[in-house]
Amino acid sequence: MLVHFYTRPGCHLCDDARMMLKLVQEDVPFQIEEHNIEEDDQLHEKYMLMIPVVEYQGEIIQYGNVDYVTLMEALEN
Template sequence: MIVHFYTRPGCHLCEEARLMLKLVQEDVSFEINEVNIEEDDALHEKYMLMIPVVEFENEIIQYGQIDYVTILDALLT
């Protein structure tokens, strides 16, 4: 399983979300594909007000405040 994690440098919420994803990884095996939206104009325009964004199987699971239960539930269903 691959979870796409859209972020940007210097984003405090992104740092918290990264830690939350690593906590979920302790219970569910998946790979984190971290994408810096500042390296892609289209992604920057799409996600600049939403980051961090967690996406799985082409669906946004959660953005902004990321929590353990929401991510875990999405990966287990």
């Protein structure tokens, strides 16, 4: 299972979301592929106002404030 995590350096919400992903990862096995939106113009334009963004199977699970319960519900199925 692969989860895409869109972030940028210096983003405190991103740090919190990364921590939530790692907590969920302790209960549900999955890989995190992290993408720095500042390294890709298309990603930057798409997610600039939304980061952090957590995406699984082409669907955005959550963005902005990321919480454990929402991530857990989306990933345990």
